[in-house]
Structures are given as structure tokens and as C-alpha cells.
Amino acid sequence: MKKSKIVKKPYTKDMTIGEVLKSNPNLEEVFLGFGMHCVACPVSQMETVEEASAVHGVDVEFLLKKLNEA
Numbered sequence: 001m002k003k004s005k006i007v008k009k010p011y012t013k014d015m016t017i018g019e020v021l022k023s024n025p026n027l028e029e030v031f032l033g034f035g036m037h038c039v040a041c042p043v044s045q046m047e048t049v050e051e052a053s054a055v056h057g058v059d060v061e062f063l064l065k066k067l068n069e070a
Contacts (some may be wrong), residue, residue, distance in 0.1 A: 011067040013060050017044035017052055019065065030066050033056050 011020050011027075017038060020027055028039045036056050038044050044052070049067075053060035 011064055013050035013053070013064060014048050016046060016048055018045075021048065027067055027070055030063075030070050033066075034063055043068065063069075 009023060011023075012063060015033070016035075021031075021039060021044070031037075031039050035055065036058065037055075038047065038052055047055075049063065051059050053059075053063055
């Protein structure tokens with residue numbers, strides 16, 4: 001089984017969900033913890049963290065804090 005390479009970088013609200021998950025697939029759990037099940041949705045490749053947060057009623061700054069701490 002091939003391991004995913006994890007790239008640690010600061011996550012920003014203008015990054016797409018897909019970009020975040022590509023850099024660190026383990027962050028899926030953070031999104032799911034916020035009730036954001038869009039991680040498996042094809043739209044996640046185009047939707048920014050800020051846009052997804054607005055759709056799901058999530059405080060984008062708090063989400064970014066948790067993504068960057070993980």
C-alpha cells in the first residue's frame with residue numbers, strides 16, 4: 001500500500017478543499033468534524049475553504065485555525 005505524502009503548509013481561505021486534502025489527506029477528519037461532508041464531492045476540487053464554510057455555516061477563521069493546527 002502506497003503512503004500519501006503529507007505536505008505541511010499554512011492553509012488559507014482561498015485554497016480549494018481539494019488542494020488542502022491533496023497536501024494532507026488526514027485533514028478530511030477536520031472537515032468532517034465541522035459537518036462538512038463535501039470532501040468526497042466533486043465540487044470540492046473547485047470550491048474554496050471560504051465558500052464551503054459559508055455554505056455550511058462554519059466560521060472560516062476557526063476552521064482554518066483547526067486545519068493549521070492539525
